Amino acid sequence: MLNVLMLGIGQCGNRILDAVNRQSFGGSSKLSKYYSRQKFPSRVETLAINTAVNDLKELKFTAAKDRFHVPNLHGVGANRSLGKQGFWDNREMIMEEIEKRGDFDVAFVMTSASGGTGSSFAPLVIHELKNRYKNITIVAVIVLPFREEGSIYLQNAAFSMRDIMEVDCDGIILVDNQYLKRLSGDIKTAYDRINEMVAERILFLIESLDSEMLSVTDLGDFKTVMRGGLRMGTLGFFEADKKTPTLTSAIEGSIKPGGLLYPAEVYEDAARAMIIIQGSREYLDVDEITKAVEKLSTKMGQVFKGIVIKKGRPKVLSVFTLAQVPDLELLYSQAAQAIQDEKSRKTKAKKQLDDAFAYIEDLEEVY
Amino acid sequence: MGLIYITVFALLAVSMMLAPMASAASEDEAEYSEMITRDFSFRVGEGVRIGDYRVELTNVVSVMDGLIEVKAWKRASQFEDWRVMESRRDVNLDGGQDRGGLTLMVTEIFDRDTVRMRATYRSDYGYPEKYITERAMAPRSLPKLEVSTSLDKSIVRSGEEVKVTITVRNVGNDTARDVALQELPPLPQFRYIAGYPPKIKNQLQPGESDMAIYSMVAVTEGEVTIPATGVRYADSKATIYSDRSKDVSIDIKPKRRPDLVMEVQTPGPIDHGGQGIINVSIRNDGDGTAQRVEVRGQVRSGGDGLRLEAGSLDRIFFEIPPGGVEVYSAAAVGARGGSYAVNLKATYQGEGEMMQEETAFEVSVLERKHKYLYYLPVVPALIIGVWLYRRYKEYKY
Incomplete structure (x- = not known):
């Protein structure tokens, strides 16, 4: 059985974690936490970390003991420098809170790349986890912001991504709000839908990695996939229905852009992949699966496949890392432009202020 | 004048001739005179006149034997007679009624002084007339x-x-x-x-x-x-x-007899394990005193379900006078649910004979109350409540 640590850091990470907890109750009802128990496929420990206590209070399905408020902070105001300082000031307390939950094989660190707490805490937490837990596989689930959300968010995303890559994270699963906002008309619903999608796919992944498979994939395969390419990837998901009842169409659906959390052309951009298929035995034709996977392998290289027999129509989760991320460059260019704009605005403002103050230079107050 | 003398003489002569004939005629007339019977009563010392006859009651010899003693005599004649008469037997005096005398019969002797008598005689003697004799005037020397x-x-x-x-x-x-x-x-x-x-x-x-x-x-x-x-x-x-x-x-x-009436006031249904008071009243409704009254109480059936405190229904009273009431109470403990018949028997002594009075009554003991049953509907709600509260607390931050 896998020992899984799921950390939700910052407001976004907290909400994804809450969605995970909500789905673990097995129902979508708001009252499910009162009549049901969490059913994780593995030993899963969740912890929501935030500097803003109000964000923690917003959580509905995460137990109080699994919410950690960094003391003496009321958010960091999207300021990563304040966030980092807050982490270092409370590092032992934070890590102790994690360590008392036991040993882990894999950790998912879920956060937004653009916020203050998550973007600043996540690289440091990953670094500390790597130091304190040997052989742990750490995968960061990074949510990229809407591009129009603001210049600070963009620069936070840029620097945060870099920091995470520098602390030897085993892989990053990208979730792009900009890409996924098409799912719903309003932002609030879109956020909720995105969180649900992420939670569903991660739980599917954990369940599959910890199940007896007809065709075996395991945590090691997952780690190999995540460490491929840029060590950045995303998740695709497809559930067959009456319109697309075949297994092949389900596999293809899982890697089509419409089923991804981050925009990518899998056949062209993917470096390594893992296809996990779950469904009733009558749907699972190994030959058909093998052919489909072979088709992917010819273009991507290494593709791991896992088959889990479970009652129901076929569900396919695709995990892949990318060899190239065109949108990432765009993001960074936007971030650089935003930094420049921010810098020029600041310089201009400072100059205006200095000019204003020049009027009273060498003067004293007279009463 | 001579004629007158002759006539007178002749008349005398004729009358002298007719005189014996007249006498014979009167005798015939007496012989054929009508007889009458008269009843009369008289006392000792009294007499009765019937014509020339006098009949006096001198003594009642025996009332029971019906014997009396009379004296009879006839005025201007030699007839005098003392007779003891027996009741209901005719006695002829002076020849009896057939010879111009009297026939007497004692019809009833009332007592030692008074007698009723019947006399039969010639009707021309007239009615009997009572009179007091000289003898009656003098005090008699008799026991009474x-x-x-x-x-x-x-x-x-x-x-x-x-x-x-x-x-x-x-x-x-x-x-x-x-x-x-x-x-x-x-x-x-x-x-x-x-x-x-x-x-x-x-x-x-x-x-x-x-x-x-x-x-x-x-x-x-x-x-x-x-x-x-x-x-x-x-x-x-x-x-x-x-x-x-x-x-x-x-x-x-009838003899004076005590009559004990026992009345029992039973408690309502006794709770399982609870105690009820039995009030016993013994009243003497008879007119004799009940002595050595001994009351014994016993649970007749399933006795172990109803426990009487040792001997509590048993009592001894020295006596209970007529109209008297003795009251006492006893405690009963319900040990098992059910209805129990209790027999109460009083033995007592009245006017030398042993008597007994018995009564029976029932005492109900309620089944054990399983109070926790009432909590059964509450328990799930409580558990759910606790569960919900714990969950609420678990997720309340």
């Missing part, structure tokens, strides 16, 4: 006994003793001799215990009295008439007399 019977109580209870007193007093002016009470057979309504048959003196001087007392116990119930007591005695001439007292009645009531 009066006898009376009395009881010491007129109402007795069956089983009680009654004393009968027979008093004989000589109210005459002569000694009563050979005085003896007539023996009467014992009455079946009584058991004679002392002094029976009664005896009195053999002789009683004038003014002397004697009494005999005997005791008897009433053995039956109802009104009983004790027959008159008779006494016989004789005077100096050995003439026998008798007298009787009056009948006396006595009312024999």
